[in-house]
Amino acid sequence: MTNPDAPIGVFDSGLGGLSVLASMRERLPDQSIVYIADSEYAPYGEKTDAFIRERSKAIADWLVERGAKMIVVACNTATTHAIGHLRATLTVPVVGVEPGIKPAALSTASGVVGVLATAATLRSERLKALIAEHEARCRFVCQAGHGLVEQIERGNLNGTVVDDLLLRYLTPMAQAGADTVILGSTHFALLYATIRRLFADRFALIETGSAIARRVETLLIEREGAADAAAKTNPRGRLEYFSTARSPQQRQALLAVVRRLPTMSNVEPFVSHADVPSPVAAGILP
Ligand code: DGL
Numbered sequence: 093m094t095n096p097d098a099p100i101g102v103f104d105s106g107l108g109g110l111s112v113l114a115s116m117r118e119r120l121p122d123q124s125i126v127y128i129a130d131s132e133y134a135p136y137g138e139k140t141d142a143f144i145r146e147r148s149k150a151i152a153d154w155l156v157e158r159g160a161k162m163i164v165v166a167c168n169t170a171t172t173h174a175i176g177h178l179r180a181t182l183t184v185p186v187v188g189v190e191p192g193i194k195p196a197a198l199s200t201a202s203g204v205v206g207v208l209a210t211a212a213t214l215r216s217e218r219l220k221a222l223i224a225e226h227e228a229r230c231r232f233v234c235q236a237g238h239g240l241v242e243q244i245e246r247g248n249l250n251g252t253v254v255d256d257l258l259l260r261y262l263t264p265m266a267q268a269g270a271d272t273v274i275l276g277s278t279h280f281a282l283l284y285a286t287i288r289r290l291f292a293d294r295f296a297l298i299e300t301g302s303a304i305a306r307r308v309e310t311l312l313i314e315r316e317g318a319a320d321a322a323a324k325t326n327p328r329g330r331l332e333y334f335s336t337a338r339s340p341q342q343r344q345a346l347l348a349v350v351r352r353l354p355t356m357s358n359v360e361p362f363v364s365h366a367d368v369p370s371p372v373a374a375g376i377l378p
Contacts, residue, residue, distance in 0.1 A: 096316045099124040099330070100308065101160030103151045106134035106245045107349050108279030109166025112189060114353040115301035116164070117331070119309055124329035126158055128366055129346055131337035135241035136169040137210025137277065144212060147370070148174035149181065151336075154368045156184060164308060165189060168209060168277050172216035185315070187307055191219065191276030192298040197226035199296065200272045204231050206265030206295065209276030211236040219276075233268050235261045237280055244279045247345035249352065250286040258283065258290055266294055275299040282349065334366035 106129045148170040163186045171188035178186045196205045273295040275281045281299040335343045343363040
């Protein structure tokens with residue numbers, strides 16, 4: 093039995109997990125959440141598998157030390173490379189996020205689906221296995237979103253550079269006949285409105301934030317009971333934000349993105365610096 097008033101720990105390589113946080117906040121407003129952006133080390137998608145695994149473990153340990161009753165890995169890249177290791181080594185439940193391959197395969201009418209994800213997610217065995225499971229039903233056009241995460245980490249969710257990169261990555265998907273695009277990185281879910289502006293209704297866009305929020309709710313009910321989960325004394329859970337970024341400007345970008353999220357715009361956030369020792373010091377190079 094966990095302490096129902098303990099916070100849920102949510103982490104991402106940076107700001108992308110805020111898209112998951114927004115869905116969690118909407119569904120579970122009474123839950124306290126500690127969010128940590130590992131922005132000093134973003135993008136994870138361009139790092140080695142060992143680095144992603146060790147860094148994810150260091151961040152998850154930090155959250156558990158702060159009393160997290162559950163960990164949400166709000167990062168596709170960290171999930172694909174680290175979730176097994178986290179589940180094997182942590183005593184709290186760990187929820188991950190995976191590109192929505194199955195919902196896309198079930199809903200595409202054209203039989204062609206675009207997958208926009210990080211290079212590290214695309215090369216992972218986990219994603220390859222997921223794609224293989226559904227390949228009989230449709231064709232997947234995969235594209236690494238190089239350069240997009242760096243822009244988002246600066247708070248740029250649109251603008252010339254982001255627009256140009258999205259046009260370069262998604263136009264070939266449209267030309268291949270894709271009617272559905274999977275936003276296979278939580279960072280890219282933040283580009284939803286920009287993609288709509290550039291491509292109108294050309295694609296159905298699949299992101300998994302609300303599915304993760306539902307999964308977290310189910311786990312909470314299993315562990316804390318429906319009544320406890322629903323009838324908490326705290327009318328609105330506390331939100332705490334941390335970032336490993338040393339630069340105050342980079343931490344400011346987190347605030348700018350939070351203010352643009354639909355369910356969070358009236359929350360006045362403050363971002364603290366978190367010092368989480370790097371596995372680079374332990375000899376694991378990015
Ligand atoms: N937010 C991460 C994801 O969902 C990727 C960003 C990165 O490359 O660090 O995959």
